[in-house]
Amino acid sequence: MEHEKMIKRNKQQLHGGDSSLSDKIHRYRGVILVISVPVLLICFVLFVMPTSEYSESMGGSVNRKFSPKFGSRNYAVIFDAGSSGSRVHVFCFDQHLDLVPIGNDLELFVQKKPGLSAYASDPAAAANSLQSLLEKAEDVVPVDLRSNTPVRVGATAGLRQLGGNASDKILQAVRDFLKRKSSLKSKASWVTVLDGNQEGAYQWVTINYLLGNLGKKYFDTVGVVDLGGGSVQMAYAISEADAQKAPKLSGGEDTYVQEMYLKGAKYYLYVHSYLHYGLLAARAEILKVTKESGSPCILTGHHGSYKYGGKTYTASAMSQGSSLTNCRMVALKALKVNESACTHMKCTFGGVWNGGGGDGQKNMFVASFFFDRAAEVGFVDPNVAVAKVRPIDFESAARRACDTRIDDAKATFPRVDPDNLPFLCMDLVYQYTLLVDGFGLDARQEMTLVKKVKYKNSLVEAAWPLGSAIEVASSMN
Numbered sequence: 001m002e003h004e005k006m007i008k009r010n011k012q013q014l015h016g017g018d019s020s021l022s023d024k025i026h027r028y029r030g031v032i033l034v035i036s037v038p039v040l041l042i043c044f045v046l047f048v049m050p051t052s053e054y055s056e057s058m059g060g061s062v063n064r065k066f067s068p069k070f071g072s073r074n075y076a077v078i079f080d081a082g083s084s085g086s087r088v089h090v091f092c093f094d095q096h097l098d099l100v101p102i103g104n105d106l107e108l109f110v111q112k113k114p115g116l117s118a119y120a121s122d123p124a125a126a127a128n129s130l131q132s133l134l135e136k137a138e139d140v141v142p143v144d145l146r147s148n149t150p151v152r153v154g155a156t157a158g159l160r161q162l163g164g165n166a167s168d169k170i171l172q173a174v175r176d177f178l179k180r181k182s183s184l185k186s187k188a189s190w191v192t193v194l195d196g197n198q199e200g201a202y203q204w205v206t207i208n209y210l211l212g213n214l215g216k217k218y219f220d221t222v223g224v225v226d227l228g229g230g231s232v233q234m235a236y237a238i239s240e241a242d243a244q245k246a247p248k249l250s251g252g253e254d255t256y257v258q259e260m261y262l263k264g265a266k267y268y269l270y271v272h273s274y275l276h277y278g279l280l281a282a283r284a285e286i287l288k289v290t291k292e293s294g295s296p297c298i299l300t301g302h303h304g305s306y307k308y309g310g311k312t313y314t315a316s317a318m319s320q321g322s323s324l325t326n327c328r329m330v331a332l333k334a335l336k337v338n339e340s341a342c343t344h345m346k347c348t349f350g351g352v353w354n355g356g357g358g359d360g361q362k363n364m365f366v367a368s369f370f371f372d373r374a375a376e377v378g379f380v381d382p383n384v385a386v387a388k389v390r391p392i393d394f395e396s397a398a399r400r401a402c403d404t405r406i407d408d409a410k411a412t413f414p415r416v417d418p419d420n421l422p423f424l425c426m427d428l429v430y431q432y433t434l435l436v437d438g439f440g441l442d443a444r445q446e447m448t449l450v451k452k453v454k455y456k457n458s459l460v461e462a463a464w465p466l467g468s469a470i471e472v473a474s475s476m477n
């Protein structure tokens with residue numbers, strides 16, 4: 001009986017009866033605590049789980065540093081202050097370090113000519129020449145993200161060649177310009193002349209990122225060549241054993257190999273940038289060989305001059321006209337293929353170690369002026385993003401160009417800018433000589449000329465700024 005009463009009382013209390021709600025909470029606080037702690041824990045785990053999954057699958061130091069905020073978007077604005085023009089690239093990355101669309105594309109890309117180095121005597125005008133590019137870049141960054149979006153300016157061979165005071169003044173004017181005119185996040189140290197090796201490494205990262213190669217073994221990556229106006233870079237991944245063989249400078253420092261961690265893989269990247277050997281700079285080097293006597297590389301019948309880097313060179317045909325064979329001999333001299341430093345190591349040209357070759361170099365992605373000239377003379381469709389060619393294609397095109405008189409050149413090569421026609425034999429001979437005698441590629445080896453690379457069904461420019469943006473995005477929190 002006594003027991004029955006107790007049960008009844010408990011039932012009454014559970015179903016309300018006359019006791020107050022706060023009394024009940026107080027009485028059952030232990031039970032509530034025991035139930036709520038695991039429930040809250042489960043909610044917390046469910047909330048953070050997607051983030052931890054991403055960071056685990058990303059691996060690699062680049063990605064580990066990357067902000068794992070769920071749903072985060074990071075924009076990066078990169079100015080490429082090239083020797084022949086200025087360009088701006090805007091990218092947007094998600095938390096996987098994947099490119100996400102900006103409007104209909106994966107990148108905003110705008111360019112204009114001339115480059116900053118054309119305003120050597122007027123730094124403020126150089127900086128102001130970036131105005132229209134800056135406006136277009138800012139337009140595509142959401143207003144609330146602008147103050148947290150880094151803007152970097154990397155100047156390449158144009159300012160490298162200008163050197164010292166003139167280049168510093170232009171950089172300072174660009175820093176002031178960004179501070180005054182830009183709503184983006186700018187820092188003085190983000191406006192620099194890019195070291196040539198850095199430029200080559202970024203180009204390698206760009207191409208291998210777009211091809212989905214990052215994280216793979218070095219022998220599954222591709223090598224790159226980027227022929228600009230002022231300098232040319234080659235970069236490819238090598239084995240650790242080959243990296244140990246890199247020649248050291250007197251100070252013991254290794255200027256040839258960069259160690260990089262990308263998507264969990266460690267790479268030894270052989271890189272070299274050759275200042276004065278971009279296509280437009282090389283014209284000056286080639287004209288210097290023959291001086292005033294006339295050049296076998298200038299189209300028959302042309303008499304003129306060539307201005308580069310503030311100097312003027314005689315650019316006239318010889319009386320016997322242009323010739324592939326003779327132009328090649330001059331180009332070989334300009335390239336300095338047989339330097340004395342190269343008796344104890346394998347060289348490209350100008351006394352530079354060749355990196356030892358290997359599987360990271362078996363597929364070469366060759367960009368910039370290589371693509372442009374190939375498209376202009378017609379052995380590559382100008383509307384495609386990539387094309388497979390061989391060095392001998394440049395030689396065949398060179399033969400045609402060297403055999404053309406200046407008066408017939410416009411009709412024979414309608415796509416070539418008239419200002420470039422007198423130099424067409426020279427440019428194509430140089431390109432062939434650079435690949436085969438300079439870089440030591442087999443004349444019949446297939447390589448990929450690249451303007452853009454397809455990534456998630458969009459085309460992205462095959463240029464160094466993406467590599468720089470990846471580095472920026474990787475370090476953002």
Ligand SMILES: O=c1[nH]cnc2c1ncn2[C@@H]1O[C@H](COP(=O)(O)OP(=O)(O)O)[C@@H](O)[C@H]1O
Nearest residue numbers: 082083084085156157228229230231368369463
């Ligand atoms: O973003 C790009 N997309 C495609 N081609 C580019 C891009 N940037 C530069 N180029 C190529 O590089 C050539 C000029 O090189 P640039 O002016 O950058 O010289 P530099 O690299 O020696 O400073 C252009 O004619 C163009 O073919």
Ligand SMILES: [Ca+2]
Nearest residue numbers: 082156228229
């Ligand atoms: Ca360039």
